[in-house]
Amino acid sequence: MQGIRNLFRSAWSSAERLEDKTVVITGANTGIGKETAIDLAKRGAKIIMACRDMERGEAAKKEVIESSGSENVLCMKLDLADSKSIREFAEAINKDEPKLNILVNNAGVMVCPYGKTADGFEMQIGVNHFGHFLLTHLLIDLIKRSAPARIITVSSMAHSWSSINLEDINSEKSYDKNRAYSQSKLANVLFTRSLAKRLEGTGVTTYSLHPGVVQTDLWRHLNAPQRAIMKMVSPFTKNSSQGAQTSIYCAVEPSLDKESGGYYSDCAPANCSAAGKDDVVAQKLWDMSCQMLSLTWE
Template sequence: MQAIRNLFRASWSSPQRLDEKTVLITGANTGIGKETAIDLAKRGARIIMACRDIERGQAALKEVIEASANPNVACMKLDLSDTNSIREFADSFNKGEEKLNILINNAGVMVCPYGKTADGFEMQIGVNHMGHFLLTFLLLDLIKKSAPARIINVSSMAHQFGSINLEDINSEKSYDKQKAYAQSKLANVLFTRSLAKRLQGTSVSAYSLHPGVVQTDLWRHLNGPQQFVMKVARPFTKNSTEGAQTSIYCAVEPSLENESGGYYSDCAPAKCSAKAQDDDMAQSLWELSCQKLDIRWE
């Protein structure tokens, strides 16, 4: 169904400018993160590319500047699998930047073998959810000060197959890499939902989105049969530029100014799963995340 929609969808475009705006994009050195950076830089924004590998980040930085003809682009080191790195990054950002108008939580890991972050989180829930949860918390005062502002969480349609296991959030009792990925993407949507409620009246909006089935290096952990299926499906998938469009839409579309908490796909509102609309689970996940990260976020 998605593939058929992709074939016939009208492309979205907007002349919206972002002059005098500052945008932070995690995982901006590759894939849809880099394409998002290029597009928003062309609109005149100051772009901060937050990258785990600073050498790859610097190489991507040159590409973004050349492609956008905007020299106001910087690269900063951020390892979302290490809360010390996240805190150091946020401290540096808060001290060095005057504003943050758009935060795009784009970085992620997908269906990787079992591993843990520096803080003992299962890698996918740790990077995709906990890391971005903490980053957003640490930057929120600056974001509020910069309002109107937007926070965008890149999720996936895979959230529909996920469920949150509050008793075993780190998949220590049993690990299925697809289920762990789906759990982390469901967490992105639930986080967005809770965040939007807490941001009411602040002129800061939050959105989550499915970028589409995108040809990215996130596929590298798929097994042989899965790789084959993706090759067969390739004509129905998106390249990185196409995959970045819904992130860009959520960042710049004027009609979303007074919308918050929604889920988007193909540059339009989309239906998320029933589990993604469970406010009790969203609250429980919020409380668990605060407890695990040792933060107080009311």
């Protein structure tokens, strides 16, 4: 019902400005990441596009500069499938940037064939969850010093189609690419909840969101029947610009200042699954993430 109601709600828009704000967006060279970069650049923010492929990243940077009219755009190398790359990126940000007001954990891989990250994690949970978990951890002190600040993690309604398999988080016993994707998106929702608790009173707020069913590069691993279904529903899907709206809403909407840890869709609060509200599993996932990444998060 919520989805139908949202169809008829007037589109959200805001004239909010972001002068003197610095924004990091992962996976900003394509799709909704690039559209988010364009919008926030138009609002006057300094944009740091964190991209795995620097050639595509530089091409996207030109596009962001042209579309936004802002020159204050950087492209930096970040491979979320490699903790060494994540550490190098975070080190450079911590060294060169006096502040970081908005972090958009946007990059993601979807229903890909089985593969592992440089650190041995299954690719989808590795990039979508562990990579962003580590990145956020390494930048959190700078983000806190920049408060009021926001951390936005792009999840998906797919989070409600699976649970977290703590016994086999890397799908080594059996791999179902759809379930592994859903698990990684549920991890995004739980991470946001846990993070909100740890950040209470710091002036840093967190949000997870479903961007909508968006036509992006992520579809490239769908099988033929899945692609046929997507073709059928495509009149009801969003383009990248529409898909970016909820990310932008979570980044700039003033009424969210006092909200933290929630899940959003169509530029409004939305219901996540019961599994997405399970604080016991959220805590276990948090502890496991710290352990697997060999870090202590006070």
